[in-house]
Amino acid sequence: MTRAFFNGQPAAAAELQPLALANYGHFTSMQVRARAVRGLDLHLQRLKAGTRELFDSPLEEARIRIAILAALDADGVDDASVRVTVFSRAFDYTRPDAVVPVDVLVSLTAPREADPKPAWVKTYPFQRPLPQLKHVGTFPLFQSRRQARRDGFDDALFVDPKGRISEGSVWNIGFWDGTQVIWPQAEALRGTEERLLQLGLAEIGVTQRHTPVEARALGGLRAAFAANATGIWPIAGIDDLALRPDPALMERLAAARATQPWQPLGPG
Template structure:
């Protein structure tokens, strides 16, 4: 099931066609529980900043909230996966420099939690263009995930031209060296869940460090995990390196997320 609403009204085929054909815009995905979102302020910041960068427009927070609430009302849902996409039906690919009004599309899907099954991932040399923006150019993300699955892995993990680990297909990655959480330092989309984890771990006194992590030099790292809006899950291996999921670490990570309050829409 997937439902789409444009500024609170059911999206038409023409609305969706404009987005699909131009394929220019950005989005943020979140999990809504009881009409509240953990880290909602981070999603608002992301959507507003990307709208300024891609469209030179100001996006009002009230419009984002209203679009989500209207969509939930129309669908009769309190719990859902929500993707807010900002694009413009007036966008002209021949003159992308022109100032155009933006549209806010709220898409609803069933609520989802991260799987607890450990994932074994395969690395690919790839750098997302404009990595700090969660833009709609997702083709390579799913193509590399598809290739990973065809090769017998569970997902794709990206490394940059220098061999440094950056991010997963639609998730961020962190490591545990036995004493601290290590966040790989490279150009990547810094996810809302990653930021919540970092804040939560700091509150409970878990040491953290940001540093370059090379995919070919993981010997000193004892465990790894992935995180996105659905939650956190352990990694059981990267390429030919087996990793042992750490139950204690996973409990700490989940507790760190739970420490972040749910914010009403």
């Protein structure tokens, strides 16, 4: 069950109405363990940059940390799946250019870990608007995932107008050609987990390359994987192309992930 906290206090329905009606804001999702987060600095950067872009307002790092800790305190937990959403009750769609103060909504659910089961995905044409922002316009993501499951697949993978693979519904994708990790080069939301993996792979000496990957030209790639804040999991196939999961690759990715420290939300 989701528990929501508005500016550090249990959220009331009236306080959430502006977000529900205007659907204007941005967010980040993270896994908290022992009140620490892998890649916390990346999540904080995302929230501060998104707030500047959408509201022309500052968002102090301390305010974000305090809001998350207050929610954990109120719920009496140290481990959780946490979503931090930034919006504004003062936002007026008739004057969207007005500078307005922002509100911070923290939502808690049970801790999650990625399902290690290999996923078979289906491609759909879609280009995320404003891919530099993790905004609340998630309708096409979930609808595509729903359609993929109705079509007998596990999830949706997006391709841009040029046929290049960009990202999954709520995850990033990477490939393995036998010697190096290939990150598809296309407009996409660059996830915090993707960045942590890149840092970790560099640390353990795995070669990486960014290059366009066409959905119809995957023959030279031996394996693929997905990643988001819950973890990593193998991709078993894309459309009608089977990709054999590579245990050695998954071990490398797990080792890379393990190099990235858990950063505390509060003072030690």
